Amino acid sequence: MPQNLILWGVGTSRTVRAHWAMHELDLKYECRPILPRSGETKTPEYTKLNPRQKIPLLQDGSFTIGESAAIVTYLSRTYSTTDNSLVPDQPAEFARWLEWCFFIVSELDSTSLYVMRRHGTNQGLAHIYGAAPGVVEKAAEYFREQLRHVDVSLGDGRRYLMGDRFTSADILFDHLSGVGHRVWRRSLRQRIALSRASNLTASLYEKRRGQCGGNLIRCCFKFDIN
Numbered sequence: 525m526p527q528n529l530i531l532w533g534v535g536t537s538r539t540v541r542a543h544w545a546m547h548e549l550d551l552k553y554e555c556r557p558i559l560p561r562s563g564e565t566k567t568p569e570y571t572k573l574n575p576r577q578k579i580p581l582l583q584d585g586s587f588t589i590g591e592s593a594a595i596v597t598y599l600s601r602t603y604s605t606t607d608n609s610l611v612p613d614q615p616a617e618f619a620r621w622l623e624w625c626f627f628i629v630s631e632l633d634s635t636s637l638y639v640m641r642r643h644g645t646n647q648g649l650a651h652i653y654g655a656a657p658g659v660v661e662k663a664a665e666y667f668r669e670q671l672r673h674v675d676v677s678l679g680d681g682r683r684y685l686m687g688d689r690f691t692s693a694d695i696l697f698d699h700l701s702g703v704g705h706r707v708w709r710r711s712l713r714q715r716i717a718l719s720r721a722s723n724l725t726a727s728l729y730e731k732r733r734g735q736c737g738g739n740l741i742r743c744c745f746k747f748d749i750n
């Protein structure tokens with residue numbers, strides 16, 4: 525069992541992924557609830573830990589790792605049991621899982637959704653990163669198009685992206701967009717680890733938001749992708 529897990533960050537969909545994985549794997553950990561867009565990722569102390577100045581970040585003893593998808597994979601590969609593993613072992617299943625993860629992180633997140641977040645004026649972060657309405661419109665179009673691939677897969681009524689087996693790909697996808705097929709969504713709602721992680725991070729976020737007050741730059745989680 526891990527001795528000294530510290531997870532940095534709350535208040536974003538990417539940080540919830542890491543908290544959710546912790547709860548799925550039943551791990552005890554310490555949370556350092558720093559917030560995005562609050563200046564807290566830019567302090568010298570944090571920059572030393574993570575020069576990319578992003579959350580989430582995981583410390584496991586002297587080992588430090590960022591990127592939410594890498595964190596959940598590391599946690600599962602290091603601490604899962606045969607019953608709660610979030611990453612398939614068998615080569616073809618592993619490759620399929622990897623395909624989902626890359627698709628979610630690259631096609632859905634980086635190429636389209638995050639572009640909409642950063643440059644959107646409709647509940648986006650254009651006030652920080654600059655408005656680019658044409659780019660946002662094209663990114664939304666691309667996002668909807670890519671989402672159709674997920675719809676086709678989930679349309680066969682499977683409970684999770686990998687079929688009957690819950691994996692970290694479901695964690696990545698859920699905390700990307702709040703979309704997804706009805707059966708899949710119902711399966712996720714039944715996961716106790718998700719409600720535990722969401723409740724914990726929501727309460728920590730509210731507490732910290734109060735403390736940060738006016739220093740916190742407005743941030744939003746919902747985006748109009750219709």
Ligand SMILES: N[C@@H](CCC(=O)N[C@@H](CS)C(=O)NCC(=O)O)C(=O)O
Pocket residue numbers: 536537538559560561562563564565566577578579580590591592593
């Ligand atoms: N690809 C990274 C993205 C992490 C990221 O961009 N985090 C943002 C918040 S969503 C952040 O920490 N920004 C720095 C800040 O706001 O201070 C991941 O999945 O972990």
